[in-house]
Amino acid sequence: MTGSSYLKPEVLARAEALGLKARRIVEGLRVGDHKSPYKGFSVEFVQHREYVPGDDIRHIDWKSYGRSDRYTIKQYEQETNFTAHLLVDASNSMRYGSGPSNKLEYAKLLAASLAYLILRQRDAVGLRVFNTEVVAELPPSSQLGHLNSLTRTLEEIQPQERTAIAPLLDRVADQVRRRGIVILISDCFEEVEPLLTGLRHLRFRGHEVILFHILHHDEVEFPLDGNIRFVALEGMEELLTQPHLIRPAYLRLVQQYLRDLRKGCEASGVDYVQMLTNRALGNALAEYLARRLQTS
Amino acid sequence: MQFAAPMMLAGAAAIAIPIVLHLFYRARYKPLPWGPMTFLRQAIEQTRRRLRLQELILLLLRCLAIVLLAVALARPGWSGLTAASRDGPVDAVFLVDVSYSMGAADGGVSRLDRAKEAARALLDHLPAGSSIQVVTFADRAWLVGPQQRFNLDQARLLLERLEPTALATDLLPGLTLAWEAAQSGLAPAKEVYVFTDLQRLGLERNVEALRAKAQEIRNHGQLVFVQCGHPQRQPTNVAIEGIQWQGVIPHTRTRMPFTVILHNRGTTPVRGIQAAVEIDGRAVEKDAIQIDRIEPGQSWPVTLSGSLEEPGIRIVRAQIRGDDLPGDNVFYIPLLVRDKIRVLLVDGTPNPDDPVRAGDHFVRTALNPGRSPDHFIETESVSATEVGPRHLDGKEAVYLLNVPLRTESNPLGGPSPEFWDELVKFVRNGGGLIIAAGDNVSPFTYQTQLGPEGRDLLPFPLTGKRKAEENAPYRLAAPSLPTDCFLADFRKPGYAEALERISLQQTLTVDENGPGRVLIRDTQGQPYLMQRHLGEGLVLLFASSLDESWCHFSADPGSFHVPMALLILKHLTERRRPAQMLTAGETILWTVPDTLNQTSLEMLLPPVSGEKNPERAPLALPTRRPGQSRLQVQWTETYRAGIYGIVPQGRSLEAAAEHGSLFVVNPDLRESTSLAVATPEEMTEWLGFAPAIVPAGAGETVPAIQQLRSRGEWTEYLLTALLVLLVIESAWAWVCGRAW
Missing domain, CATH: 3.40.50.880 (Class I glutamine amidotransferase (GATase) domain)
Known part of the structure; x- marks a missing residue:
């Protein structure tokens, strides 16, 4: 697959129309479509607040001082560009599925599509591909030509190793000072609580976090039959079973996991988006963006 | 317990099939790379015990089904007769009652004919490879044949030739000989079929010994009574109990009145009985005398007179017609007619x-x-x-x-x-x-x-x-x-x-x-x-x-x-009797005169049915023992009523009269004392178990025997159990979500 092949016209057409708008205020390097969290000299006045030492004295509202004899600061909302950080899981578990339903391919397509949309909005986007480590990284850029680098990097991804999301999120939270949008694309097959801790860490840093949970239909519905030797994609473990015999127990566990993850995300202010690879990406993405617009 | 097809038990080895399949299917797991192994592992752990139990139950059900099928195909059964002989070859013995009550024509056909018909039908339906021996019995038993026990055609011929005797019934010697005949065969299954009218007299003579013998047969084979009497109709029966001549001494130039004593031994009145007397084969009167009605239990003397023309030994024969039992309708007396x-x-x-x-x-x-x-x-x-x-x-x-x-x-x-x-x-x-x-x-x-x-x-x-x-x-x-x-x-x-x-x-x-x-x-x-x-x-x-x-x-x-x-x-x-009067079954004893002790002798027997001339049988003279002055010969086979005579080879009955070796044998009247038939309850009481009793008749005996053969089988029950088991297994498999 070439880099441009991840930019499906039908996906992009629908997603572009909807745009990707940060629901929250993001920090941008330049004026854009997004509200800046930096209240100051921008167009729209928001509020006054009391001066505290350390505030730039340029922002003191002297008129207000004259009226009230107190130092107050004028605050404005600022339209600004945001920086999105795409974190793509390239562990072995993402290898599951064949053709368009392959999770990693689906994740690559999603990442490419999001990158394109972000760049088209003149926002910056960066990329980190990871498994237990970060195996590839592109710093954020708002240049449209950055898209080629992104797609090339995505194309070169080879899944390997296990997933280790939580440490990665901690690292990202520590490394990315400026608030932005962190977009995690992963199957998240690891313990929920460490994962949520990582996500909360990002949120604590002020980032908007979107979790695209890439799942294969088989992993959720478990429609398998016959005698199957399940070979772990991550590790050496093998399990022999007849899936239909354990389906109820499996589904119960998976649903519990998804429920826990979803609730944890909601509680942490993380956008949780479940993406099943058997569903057309365009539809899924458009649906999410539409919902995002409605709630912004 | 016995099995009709024990080889089928080997099918129980098929119990290995579900086990092998079980193992085989375990081995056939296709690999699938999988991500969320954690859920899978947990799901397996949560269901492992339940699945193992289900699997074990399912395996047991399937093994049980295989075993049930194998046992059912082996056709197990309880009773010795039925179980062993349903399809495999049997050593069958047809024990045919030839006492003269079997000559009773109740229902238009004689009981013996009914027995023959049933025997023929049974013969046609014996399992392949079976042997047959025909044994007849009255108060004694004879092994009739065939000489080659697998020659069923000869057995059919022998059955056709059977005639009722003048003897009474006693089942015990018949059963004894029949069981010996059955045991002489090599087949594992023995079947003794008793074709009889189940006359009570023949069963109650020696109940203890009869019970022991019947139970011996039942323990090692099959004992089936084929009821040859008409199920409803009781035969009418008037017997001749004797002939009395009136007068002091029979002599020539006179007419001698003979009184024939008739007795209705049946349970119903008999009408139109015709009585006639013959002297040396010539009727003493032109027409037979007809009696309007004789009540049950009533004796009725009939007097007919005949002229005695010639001196010497004359055979007076009385005969009646008009009842259902011909066996006791004839009576003989010898008469020494004197001239001076x-x-x-x-x-x-x-x-x-x-x-x-x-x-x-x-x-x-x-x-x-x-x-x-x-x-x-x-x-x-x-x-x-x-x-x-x-x-x-x-x-x-x-x-x-x-x-x-x-x-x-x-x-x-x-x-x-x-x-x-x-x-x-x-x-x-x-x-x-x-x-x-x-x-x-x-x-x-x-x-x-x-x-x-x-x-x-x-x-x-x-x-x-x-x-x-x-x-x-x-x-x-x-x-x-x-x-x-x-x-x-x-x-x-x-x-x-x-x-x-x-x-x-x-x-x-x-x-x-x-x-x-x-x-x-x-x-x-x-x-x-x-x-x-x-x-x-x-x-x-x-x-x-x-x-x-x-x-x-x-x-x-x-x-x-x-x-x-x-x-x-x-x-x-x-005191100088012209001839010995015997009852059928009694032994003829005759001391050979010195003039004949070097002569080949023959026994002249009453002619068989349809013949006129007497049957001849060679008579072996016993060896003279030291100190024995005169030789004595004996003849035990007096089973037909009529005239017997010991004569030098080739001579006629007149020679027997000359030598004092003329014998008159009359029917054993004990047989017709009562024609009452034993009920199944009495049979059970006497034999100590409920015997299999099937009706005689080509259309009835074989189905009854076939039903009898399958009666002791558990196959139906086992197949039913198998069906239920398979339903349970299917339901259980469905519950467990298993196709196999």
Whole structure:
């Protein structure tokens, strides 16, 4: 697959129309479509607040001082560009599925599509591909030509190793000072609580976090039959079973996991988006963006 | 428990199939790379115990199903008969009742024919490779064949030839022989089929032994009773119980009345019975006599008379028609027809001038009242001093009437010693001797010369004489006559009075310690008439005279001495029976005359059904043992009613008459005493278990036997259980979510 092949016209057409708008205020390097969290000299006045030492004295509202004899600061909302950080899981578990339903391919397509949309909005986007480590990284850029680098990097991804999301999120939270949008694309097959801790860490840093949970239909519905030797994609473990015999127990566990993850995300202010690879990406993405617009 | 198809049990090895499949399917797991192993592992752990239990139950159900199928195909069963012999070869024995009750034609066809039909049908449905032995039984049993026990065609032929006998039924010997025949085969399964009318008499004779034998058969094989009698209809039956000829002594030139005693032995009245009598195969009367109705239990005498044309042994045969049981509708008696009976009267007090006063007057007139020369009893009177050995020629009885004996003082006063010697031989060879007392009879002389120390002719030792008072003569006592005595008629009213009218003035006295028997005593208990067997002959001794000297015969109009003389003569002549009368089943015993002991002999048997000439069977003479004076042959197979005769090879029955080897065999009337059929409850009580009883008939027996064969099987139940098990297994598999 070439880099441009991840930019499906039908996906992009629908997603572009909807745009990707940060629901929250993001920090941008330049004026854009997004509200800046930096209240100051921008167009729209928001509020006054009391001066505290350390505030730039340029922002003191002297008129207000004259009226009230107190130092107050004028605050404005600022339209600004945001920086999105795409974190793509390239562990072995993402290898599951064949053709368009392959999770990693689906994740690559999603990442490419999001990158394109972000760049088209003149926002910056960066990329980190990871498994237990970060195996590839592109710093954020708002240049449209950055898209080629992104797609090339995505194309070169080879899944390997296990997933280790939580440490990665901690690292990202520590490394990315400026608030932005962190977009995690992963199957998240690891313990929920460490994962949520990582996500909360990002949120604590002020980032908007979107979790695209890439799942294969088989992993959720478990429609398998016959005698199957399940070979772990991550590790050496093998399990022999007849899936239909354990389906109820499996589904119960998976649903519990998804429920826990979803609730944890909601509680942490993380956008949780479940993406099943058997569903057309365009539809899924458009649906999410539409919902995002409605709630912004 | 037995199995009809034990090889099928090997199918139980198929129990390995589900196990192998189980293992095989375990091995056939296709690999699938998988991400969320954690959930999978947890799901497996959560369900592992439940799945293992389900799997184990399922495996057990399937193994059980295989075992059930194998056992069902092996067709297990309880009873020995059914289980082993449903399809495999059997050693079958057909035990056919040939007692004459099987000849009863109840329902239009005889019971034996019904048995044959059922036997043929069963024969056609024996499992392949089976053997057959036919055994018949009545009061004994015969192994009929076939010689090659696998030759079913020969068995069919033998069955066709079976005829009812004249014998009664006894199941025990039949069962014994049938079981021996069954055991001689090599097949593991034994089946004994008893084709019988289940007549109660045949079962209850020896219940204990019968029960033991039946249970022995049941424990090792199959015992099936094929009921050959009509289920509803009781056969009508009138039997001939005997033929009595009327008159003193059968003789030529006269018509002899024969009374045939009929008896309705059935449970229903019988109408239109026709009775006929034949003498030597010729009907005595033109038409048979028809009896309108004989009630159950009623005896009905029918009298027919026939002329006796020729002297010799004549066979009188009575036959009736009109009931359902022909076996007892015939009866035979032999009749010795005399032309003349010659009697020698040795008179101790002859009176040629006035025969009425002679000592032989009363006896002579009693034996030939009309003094007719054509009378069949011919008397020859000779004085005691003139009688000699030649006078005994042709005589059958000799009267010694007040005969004196020679003594030293009177050396010519009586018969010569030669006469006495010949007289002893005469008696020992079967002649009759009647000694009457009188004044010439000296007890001492008689005792000395004719007693044990002399010629040993007297029944008892003589001890003397006694004389009655003038006005108190001795009287005879009719009750003193034994009931089994040939003079027992004198106990009857009329005769008894005549007997007791006789008054005796004198009598001899005897010591009753002797070889004789007292037939008549007087009122004081003293013997009047005594008898003694000597050789083949008989000696009678009157203690008083047979004339007017010691008793008053003239006071009696002849009602005593005439019948007395005739009865004595009848008794003496009857003792020489023309032929032995036997009941079917009894053994013929015959002493071979010296003239024939080097001759090949044959037994002439009554002709078989449809034949006229008698059947011939070689007769082996036994080896003479040391010290044995004469040979004796025996014949036990008297199972047909009719005339039997032992003759030199190639001779006819007339030769048997000449040699005294003629035998008349009549049906065993015990058989028709009651034709009642044993009920299943009685059979159960007698045999100790509920026997299998199936109806006879081609259309009924085979299905009943087939039903019987499958009755003891568990196959149906096992297959049903298998079906239920498979349903349970399927339901369980569905619950467990398993196709396999």
